[in-house]
Amino acid sequence: MKRCLIEVNNLWTKFGDHVVHRDVSLAIDRAEVLSLVGGSGSGKTTLLRQMMGLETPSAGEVKVFGVSLQHNDPEEIRRIRNRWGVLFQQGALFSALTVYDNIALPLRELGTVDEGLIRELVLLKLEMVGIEAAHAAKMPSDLSGGMVKRVALARALALEPELLFLDEPTAGLDPDRSESFVQLIEDLRRELELTVVMVTHDLDTLISLSSRVAVLCDQRIVAIGSLAEVVKSSHRFITNFFQGERGKRALQALSEALVK
């Protein structure tokens, strides 16, 4: 049974006279990893934020779990909000709360889970993302960039979501850390059967995680499909993006890995 989790129908975004999205439609299926790529200012992050309900498109509709984010009662939207987790680019941990309280916050907000279970769940989530319990009492400002991302991921997973939004998951991490972070996301996705929507600039992240890629350019989606299909497209942006030096190297690494 294949159902789409997110539907974007004829979406337009305008900032003043500047059109960012012109009649964009997109469907994201359950258990796939869709990457949004595009040049700076092509509206990838805006589209992602519209899917999270943080921004409202000028026209058109975004449906998540079959619920339209534009025309619905706040109660229903609040309920589906608990079914997705978001990893923000900078982590967006609450700087006034400890690591432990950051992850416990969404659970406490439910109001029905007792502290004992919260504690075990928080420690379990920390363990899942590879953070030792000794760091739980630290403040976010005492953590390194890689740890902030891991804690933010643990917080995003606190409510056991089905859908995970990632905004530049590996931005600001060194290659070693970003590789282990990508591996972590991939493991968790398999284990928890997550659907993932992400925005990324990083070719290695794109190649190792995505099952489908959507390319945003010239105010619309110019190509969508598996990486192999998208690469074949002759669109100017795609040839630049994938056939440049960096792109070639990454793709070569991919094909070598496939041969193995």
Add this chain to the structure above:
Amino acid sequence: MPESNVTPRLQPELRRVSSPGDPDRIELSGPWILRAIEARLAELARQLAEYARDRNRHWDLSRVTRLDHAGALLLWRAWGGQRVTHLTLRPEHEGLFVGLGAPRPAMPSPAFNWRDPFIASGGRLIAFLDHAIGFVHLVGRVAIDATSLLRHPRDIPWREISASIYRTGAQALGITALVGFLVGVVLSYLSSQQLKTFGADIFIINLLGVSVIRELGPVLAAVLVAGRSGSAMTAQLGVMRVTEELDAMTVMGIPHTVRLIFPKVLGLAVSMPLIVAWTDAVALIGGMIAANWELGLPYSLFLSRLPDAVPIANLWLGLGKGVVFGILIALIACHYGLRIEPNTESLGAGTTESVVSAITMVIVVDAAFAVMFSDVGSFG
């Protein structure tokens, strides 16, 4: 509604099946995920614990449609932190129980220590000394930079200074006028009533003139400017710390004190006495109107008697206080702004502390002025 993707609102189910001869079976079905169980958490936990009391029972989880860590943990806790001997589990749910058995280190919990209050008060004292030293440091830095700017007048940041005067001076005219006018009216009205009973109507001019020009004008203006411009300066520097703009300036070899602090201090030192003069004038106008209304004192009399009633030294004293208050407010605001750490909580706390300290210091320094200049500007 079209075919919806929302998972049907299935409930987690739990029941005991007894069959003669065999031990009871506990059958679980439906979704055992956080969203489904959270509403009935306490009830489910109680029931599970009750069923788990007899350890011979067979647990059948094969009809559980979905299971997540919260559901697995709930069961795990009911089983007393170990796997039950007779358990039927779907293979895909096996992984959820794997990590649960590992012992988890206890969270370090802060224990109460009788020494803590002493350590805390000592810490506050040290923090206060730290502030004092930091403040002296800043004053010294600004003084050194000011002298070096005198030797290299080309480096004087004129644009920043004029922007600072505009923001702290011109844009503060409205609020200081409103407050000054109302305080003048109230003061004059209340004093007139008292003076009337003694038949000393004419002394309203002395009373208003001295109190407004010497005390109220400078202090009112300083309190308003501390709240208005002091907080803005602290917040501005704090945000620049958070966004690493301060570090960027350091790397470019631009000292903060020259570009950011010196213009603010000088700007406020210039605009503060002007604001004081403006507040004085508006407060006196307010007082004059109230005196005319309450005592019938003509405006012309009020204005002609004012220079005789209030020796000019009072005006110079008031304006001088304005300069000192301005420098003080700007320095305190910058001091707190530079100490803000790159997090949101520190920004709020720093701004609050900055305004509170600035207003407190203004009043303390005002008291010092009152003592030092007690024989200046009195009626000879």
